[in-house]
Structures are given as structure tokens and as C-alpha cells.
Amino acid sequence: MIDAHxxxxxxxxxxFPREVNxxxxxxxxxxxxxxxxxxxASGVEKAILTxxxxxxxxxxxxxxxxxxxxxxxxxxxxxxxxxxxxxDQMDRLTGDGGIVGFRLFKIGGERDPLAPIDVRxxxxxxxxxxxxxxxxVIWLYPPAAENHCVPYLMEAFPDLTVVYNHMAFCxxxxxxxxxxxxxxxxxxxxxxxxxxxxxxxxxxxxxCVKLSGQYAFSKEPYPYPDLAAWHQTLLKNFKADxxxxxxxxxxxxxxxxxxxxxxxxxxxxxxxxxxxRTSIMGGTAEARLFSRG
Amino acid sequence: MAGPTAEERAFxxxxxxxxxxxxxxxxxxxRLKNAFDRAASACKEDWLEGIATGTKPAAxxxxxxxxxxxxxxxxLIDYPVWFPYLQDFADDEVILLGPxxxxxxxxxxxxxxxxxxxxxxxxxxxxxxxxxxxVQANGGAFGFVPGxxxxxxxxxxxxxxxxxxxxxxxxxxxAGDAILFNSYGWHTSMVNETGVPRKSIIxxxxxxxxxxxxxxxxxxxxxxxTTPERRRLFSLEPMRG
Numbered sequence: 113m114i115d116a117h118x119x120x121x122x123x124x125x126x127x128f129p130r131e132v133n134x135x136x137x138x139x140x141x142x143x144x145x146x147x148x149x150x151x152x153a154s155g156v157e158k159a160i161l162t163x164x165x166x167x168x169x170x171x172x173x174x175x176x177x178x179x180x181x182x183x184x185x186x187x188x189x190x191x192x193x194x195x196x197x198x199x200d201q202m203d204r205l206t207g208d209g210g211i212v213g214f215r216l217f218k219i220g221g222e223r224d225p226l227a228p229i230d231v232r233x234x235x236x237x238x239x240x241x242x243x244x245x246x247x248x249v250i251w252l253y254p255p256a257a258e259n260h261c262v263p264y265l266m267e268a269f270p271d272l273t274v275v276y277n278h279m280a281f282c283x284x285x286x287x288x289x290x291x292x293x294x295x296x297x298x299x300x301x302x303x304x305x306x307x308x309x310x311x312x313x314x315x316x317x318x319x320c321v322k323l324s325g326q327y328a329f330s331k332e333p334y335p336y337p338d339l340a341a342w343h344q345t346l347l348k349n350f351k352a353d354x355x356x357x358x359x360x361x362x363x364x365x366x367x368x369x370x371x372x373x374x375x376x377x378x379x380x381x382x383x384x385x386x387x388x389r390t391s392i393m394g395g396t397a398e399a400r401l402f403s404r405g
Numbered sequence: 406m407a408g409p410t411a412e413e414r415a416f417x418x419x420x421x422x423x424x425x426x427x428x429x430x431x432x433x434x435x436r437l438k439n440a441f442d443r444a445a446s447a448c449k450e451d452w453l454e455g456i457a458t459g460t461k462p463a464a465x466x467x468x469x470x471x472x473x474x475x476x477x478x479x480x481l482i483d484y485p486v487w488f489p490y491l492q493d494f495a496d497d498e499v500i501l502l503g504p505x506x507x508x509x510x511x512x513x514x515x516x517x518x519x520x521x522x523x524x525x526x527x528x529x530x531x532x533x534x535x536x537x538x539x540v541q542a543n544g545g546a547f548g549f550v551p552g553x554x555x556x557x558x559x560x561x562x563x564x565x566x567x568x569x570x571x572x573x574x575x576x577x578x579x580a581g582d583a584i585l586f587n588s589y590g591w592h593t594s595m596v597n598e599t600g601v602p603r604k605s606i607i608x609x610x611x612x613x614x615x616x617x618x619x620x621x622x623x624x625x626x627x628x629x630x631t632t633p634e635r636r637r638l639f640s641l642e643p644m645r646g
Contacts, residue, residue: 224453225463225510226602256459260510267513284459300459308464312514315566348563 113374114394114402115151115159117277117324117358120144120178128174130165135294135363142362144178148185150361154371158185158394160358160401162215162251167191169201172211179210187212187401189251195220195236202242212404213249213275214239221261231268234261244269249401253277256284259306266316273318273400275356278325279342282306295363296328303342311349320400321346323392324358326376327368334368335379343380352388356397408493417494421554421587424576428486428583429535438580440475441537441604444468445508464516468506472626478504479629482608483638487533487585495529495612498644500637502618505607509545511597518563519548519570522588525556528612530588535581537604542577545597547584547605549574554590561591613644 122128124138132138144161151159163175172190179188188211192198198214205211220235222228231237243250252274254262259282266274283298291297304310313319323343330336346355359373368376377384377392384392409417417423429437448468455461471478482488482501491499509516523530540546550573552558564570575595576584586592588609597603611617618640623630627641636642 223457225456225512226449226466226508228600255457256463257457260456260463260512263513282459285457287459305459305462308462308516309512309514312512312516312518315514 113154113156113158113357114397115156115359115361116275116322116356116397116401117162118147118159118361119164119363120147120161120174121165122174128177130171130174132165134290135296136165144182144186147361148182150365150370154374156374158187158397158402160189160397161186162189163191167193169193169204172205176205176208176210180208183210186210187404189213189215189249191215192239195239198239199242202239202246202248206246206248212401213251213273214243215251215253215277217253217255219254219258219261219265221258221264223257225260229261229264231261231264234265237265240265240269240272244272247273247404249404250274251277254282256282256287256304256306258282260309263309263313263316266313266319270316271318274316274320275400276310276319276321278360279323279329279339279346280304280307280310280321281325281329282310293367295367296325298328300329302329302331302338303345307345311345314349314351314354318400319350320354320356320396321350322356322358323377323380324356324360326380327360327364334372335376337379340380343377347381347384347388352384352391353396353399355392356400357393408489413490414493417490417587420551421590422549422551423490423585424578425486425583425585427579427581429484429581434581436477437481437606438537440477441468441506441606444471444474444506447474462516464510464512466508466510470625471504471506472623476629478506478606479626481535481606483635487583490585491531491533491610494531495610498613499531499610500613500618500640500644501623502609502611504609507605507607509594509597509603509605511545511600511602513596513598515545515567515594515596517593519550519561519567519573519591519593521553521561521591525589528614528617530612531585531610532588533583533585533608533610534576535583535606535608536578537606538580538601540576540578540603540605541599542575543596544577544599544601545603546578546595547576547586548593548595549576549584549586550591552590554587556589558591567593567595 190205287299326336623639
């Protein structure tokens with residue numbers, strides 16, 4: 113199995129500087145070694161480490177250390193500090209081969225869907241363009257206000273690999289809070305209203321969706337039955353070879369627990385074949401992410 | 406008001422649609438376009454805010470409560486070009502389920518795949534799609550599979566892409582053209598490659614059945630629904646005495 117979206121971070125130090133917030137206070141750590149131990153207990157072999165703690169090069173220090181230390185177990189997703197001039201940072205971060213893509217939380221595009229749309233005017237266009245040139249992955253978690261911009265970018269860069277985060281939910285403004293356990297919580301309709309601009313992207317063969325973050329969007333406890341129909345819809349549209357299971361560790365270690373999440377796909381998609389399950393639980397990530405770098 | 410000819414009825418039964426070229430023209434069309442644009446302008450900020458908060462879709466802009474905004478929208482519901490056909494096909498017992506006054510952004514993908522609206526267990530369900538501006542074949546035009554409304558058509562295939570659907574027909578049209586279709590049939594909105602948003606109005610009707618529409622659904626406009634025929638059409642009064 114491959115866990116396609118986790119976070120690791122060290123305590124704040126001179127060696128590993130990072131931003132802090134309510135989930136990541138200075139003394140908190142979620143180390144690669146702790147993660148590996150948890151993964152191994154549940155039979156998970158590999159993971160995608162997603163940068164947390166800042167966009168600057170220096171704030172990637174712990175992520176880069178983990179990728180260097182465990183090249184057979186991890187690949188990484190970085191962040192970009194300057195969307196207008198991203199090339200140098202993207203190349204430096206991918207230089208050692210561990211980082212294979214970059215996460216975007218916004219597009220910087222036209223917010224009025226009825227206005228003329230020119231992707232070259234989007235704030236993050238240079239990132240998309242350079243990712244397409246260098247075959248880097250775009251790790252996408254766009255706001256609801258901008259999801260309609262994505263198909264235009266895919267039309268411009270049809271070969272680019274794009275992985276929608278967290279079941280392709282696109283958070284609305286004001287929807288992000290923390291639950292009573294301190295975990296991220298996003299208030300959103302289920303299924304997301306943004307689906308009308310997402311599901312048709314099956315036409316682009318490298319648009320993938322990560323099946324993760326159920327805890328943050330569901331209105332019910334594990335195993336999150338209110339999300340089952342949405343999982344089915346994603347499977348029907350994108351097929352298993354474009355879906356990737358992930359846990360979003362460490363936010364889920366207490367509730368519902370890492371091992372429970374290794375079984376969440378079995379409850380969300382009980383009818384899938386063994387071949388489909390193998391793809392979702394790691395085959396897709398192996399083919400599309402671990403084959404890089 | 407004239408209903409279908411024998412030839413039109415046979416075409417409807419065989420194909421599941423009828424097309425009315427320039428169904429609305431002249432002053433009626435001008436009045437309709439003006440009302441559409443006025444209502445869209447008044448509602449657009451709310452729509453954009455809804456998109457940003459993740460509560461309204463960016464893929465289509467529907468004007469809320471259009472019947473309350475302008476009588477021109479009420480007059481469409483029993484417009485004499487198509488309404489006699491609806492009445493005829495529904496055995497004089499047609500009711501309004503609702504209107505969609507809709508602008509579709511131009512997008513590289515369609516917001517919806519091929520689908521029927523209802524199963525055959527639902528009473529006869531019909532829609533009238535009216536183009537407000539000219540719509541090219543590659544401008545988000547209505548697509549329909551003739552004959553797919555029949556009970557023996559089987560489940561709707563899900564071809565990828567939309568153009569892979571066998572035997573489908575695309576309906577480019579002029580402003581004021583209208584297409585009446587049986588919503589058991591498989592239909593979609595084709596991809597809009599023109600860069601120009603598509604403006605249309607979709608009227609949704611069904612053959613009456615007990616309790617389908619509550620009598621207060623259109624109570625807010627009851628003062629404008631004064632004839633017995635209209636009051637039955639809008640479910641303000643019982644269909645059967």
C-alpha cells in the first residue's frame with residue numbers, strides 16, 4: 113500500500129525552521145520515523161510527504177532530509193514561494209529527485225466564470241507552464257471560487273499530471289475551521305457543488321483524485337457513510353487507475369486512527385474488484401508518482 | 406391554439422422531441438431578452454458570492470425565482486407555440502414543475518454527461534429549452550438521442566467523450582428557437598468551445614399526478630394566475646374537480 117498524502121515535521125529548530133499554527137506548535141513533531149513505524153504496523157510500504165510549514169526553500173529542510181534518508185519509501189510534494197518566478201525553486205527542490213510535484217492552494221485566475229478567460233493571466237500560470245515543461249506533478253487543492261479555472265489549464269497543458277487533493281472538495285471561503293480534536297474541518301455540501309467543473313475532467317487522462325481527508329468533510333463519524341456516494345461518483349468518472357488512497361496523517365492518528373483509515377476504501381467502495389482496490393491503495397501512486405524521481 | 410398535427414405526433418412518438426424554429430420572435434423576444442439580462446444583472450453578485458463560498462455552482466448561473474421577477478417568464482409557461490403540444494401529450498393535464506433561467510459559461514468541458522431526467526416510472530416528463538441568443542453547434546448546444554425516450558431503449562450509456570454517443574443529434578439554433586423534448590430521453594449540453602456563454606430558459610413540465618406539486622409552490626404569484634387553466638397548470642387549484 114502507498115499512502116498518497118501525509119505530513120511530517122520536526123520541532124522548530126535552527127536546522128528545521130518552519131511556520132507554526134494551532135496544529136503545528138513549535139514543540140510538536142510528526143517525524144518520518146514515527147510515520148514509518150505507524151505505516152509498518154498497518155502494512156503500508158510507501159508514502160507521499162506533503163510539505164507543511166512554509167513555502168520558502170529553507171522551510172523545506174525537514175522534508176528534504178526525510179526524502180534523502182528514505183529514498184525508497186517516500187516521494188515529496190513541495191510548495192512554491194513566488195508563483196510569478198517559480199522555476200529556480202522548483203528545480204532546486206526537485207534536484208535530488210525526491211520531490212516530484214508542487215502543491216497549489218489557489219489558481220489566481222478569473223473569478224467570474226462568465227468573463228473571458230485567458231490562462232496566461234493567471235497568477236500561478238508560470239508554475240503550471242514550468243511543471244508541464246519539466247513533467248512535475250501539480251498537487252491541487254483549489255478554492256471553490258477558482259475551480260472553474262482548472263479545465264482551462266488542463267486544456268492548455270493536457271499532458272500535465274494533476275492530483276486533486278481530498279476527494280476533489282474545493283473549500284469555500286469561510287468554510288475552514290478546526291474540530292474539537294483540533295483537526296482541520298471544512299464545512300461543505302456533500303457532494304461538493306464544485307463537482308460540475310471537476311467530474312468532466314475525466315477527459316484529461318492525467319487528472320487524478322486523492323481519496324483522503326474524509327474526516328474533515330464528513331458530517332458523520334468513521335467510516336463516514338455520507339461520503340460513499342461521492343466516492344462511487346469519483347470512481348465512475350475517473351476509474352481506479354486515477355484514484356489514490358491517502359490518510360492525511362498525522363491529523364488522523366487519534367481519530368479514527370491510522371489503521372482504520374487503511375480500511376476506509378473498503379467501506380466507501382465495497383463493490384470494487386481486487387484489481388481496482390490494488391490501484392487505489394497504491395498502484396496508481398506507484399505508477400504516477402513513485403515512478404518519478 | 407393549435408396542437409400537434411398527425412405527422413408531428415408521429416414524429417414525437419418516434420423521436421421524443423419537436424423543434425419550433427423562431428418560436429418567440431419580434432417584440433416578445435426583445436421583451437424576453439431584456440427581462441433575462443435585467444434579472445441576470447440583478448442576481449450575478451449573489452451567484453459569484455455563492456461560488457466563492459462553495460454553495461453555488463460555477464458551471465451554471467440560474468436566476469432564482471424568475472417567475473417573481475418579471476411577468477414575461479410567467480407568459481412563457483403557457484406560451485401558445487408549444488403549450489398546446491404539452492397539453493395534448495399530457496392528456497390536458499400538464500403541470501409546471503419549474504423554470505430554469507440559465508446562463509452556461511463557456512467551458513472546455515461539459516458540466517453534465519448524457520442522462521435522462523427521470524425513469525419511466527415517473528409520469529410523462531417534458532422540457533422546453535428556449536435559446537435566448539443564437540447558439541452554435543459547438544456553443545453548448547442541446548444534444549439529444551432521438552428514440553432514447555422509449556421504454557425499450559435500455560439504460561443510458563456513458564460514452565467518453567460526449568461525442569462517442571451513437572446516433573445523437575445536436576441542436577444549434579437561433580435566438581427564439583425552442584426544443585420540446587421527452588425527458589425520459591438521453592440528453593446533455595455539448596461542450597461550449599466558442600468562448601461565449603449560452604443563455605437559455607428550460608421549462609420543466611409533467612403530466613399531473615396527485616401531490617406532485619404543493620398548492621403553495623407558486624402562491625407568491627397567485628395574483629397573476631387568474632384563469633382556471635393557469636391556476637391548474639401552476640397547481641394552485643386541483644387538476645381534477
